[in-house]
Amino acid sequence: MRASARLAVAAALVAAPAALFAQTRAYAPGPDNIAFPGNFEREFIRYATVDKPDRKIVRFLYVNREAFEAARPGEPLPYGSVLVMADKRARLDSAGSLLKDLDGRLITEPDYTVVAVQQKERGWGEGYGPDRRNGEWEYASFTPSGERRNVSLDGCFSCHLQARPQQDYAFQFWDYVQQRRTAPR
Numbered sequence: 001m002r003a004s005a006r007l008a009v010a011a012a013l014v015a016a017p018a019a020l021f022a023q024t025r026a027y028a029p030g031p032d033n034i035a036f037p038g039n040f041e042r043e044f045i046r047y048a049t050v051d052k053p054d055r056k057i058v059r060f061l062y063v064n065r066e067a068f069e070a071a072r073p074g075e076p077l078p079y080g081s082v083l084v085m086a087d088k089r090a091r092l093d094s095a096g097s098l099l100k101d102l103d104g105r106l107i108t109e110p111d112y113t114v115v116a117v118q119q120k121e122r123g124w125g126e127g128y129g130p131d132r133r134n135g136e137w138e139y140a141s142f143t144p145s146g147e148r149r150n151v152s153l154d155g156c157f158s159c160h161l162q163a164r165p166q167q168d169y170a171f172q173f174w175d176y177v178q179q180r181r182t183a184p185r
C-alpha cells in the first residue's frame with residue numbers, strides 16, 4: 001500500500017467512530033435525552049424533603065454533586081444539573097389517617113413510587129415552541145427501577161414554565177441555592 005493510501009485508511013478509521021459518536025449525540029427534543037440516574041440515593045445530595053399531606057406523599061429531592069457544588073445564588077443553574085424528585089407514599093394508620101414522627105413529619109412507606117427528573121445541558125430545549133420550552137431543560141418520568149413511564153410530560157413543561165421562569169424553571173433547588181446552609185461548627 002502506498003503511503004498516501006495508508007494515510008487515507010488511517011484517517012477513515014479515525015473518522016468513522018467520531019462520526020458515529022456525533023450521530024448518537026445529536027440532540028432532538030424529548031425525554032430520552034435523560035438517562036435514569038440509578039445511583040441518585042447514594043451519590044446525589046438530598047437538599048429537601050417535602051411532606052405533601054394533601055396528596056399523602058413525601059417527596060425526596062436530590063441533585064448531582066457537581067451541580068450542588070457549582071450552583072451560585074442569583075445565577076442560572078449550571079449545565080449538567082440533574083434534579084431528582086422521588087416520591088414515597090405516606091404511611092397511614094388503620095383508620096386511614098397520616099402517621100407522623102416525633103418531629104411532626106410524615107412517615108413513609110419504604111419504596112419510591114415515581115422518580116421525576118429534570119436535567120439541563122447546553123443546547124437542550126432547541127426545537128420546542130415558546131409555549132413549551134423551559135430554557136435548556138428536559139423532563140422525564142421513571143419507575144423506581146428505571147423504566148420510562150408512559151405518561152404525558154406536557155404538565156412538567158407548562159407548570160415549571162408558568163411558575164418558575166425567573167428561577168431557571170426549578171423550585172426547591174433554586175430556593176436552596178439562594179440560602180444554602182451549613183451546620184455551625
Ligand code: HEC
Binds near residue numbers: 084140157160170171
Ligand atoms: C402543577 C405543577 C407541576 C407539574 C405538573 C410538575 N411539577 Fe415538578 N415541581 C413542581 C413543584 C411545586 C416543585 C417543588 C416540589 C414540591 O413542592 O412539590 C417541583 C419540583 C420538581 C423537581 C425538583 C426540582 C426542584 O427544584 O424542586 C423535579 C425534578 C420536577 N419537579 C420534575 C417534574 C417532572 C419530570 C414533571 C412531569 C412528569 C413535573 N415536575 C411536573 C410543580 C410541578
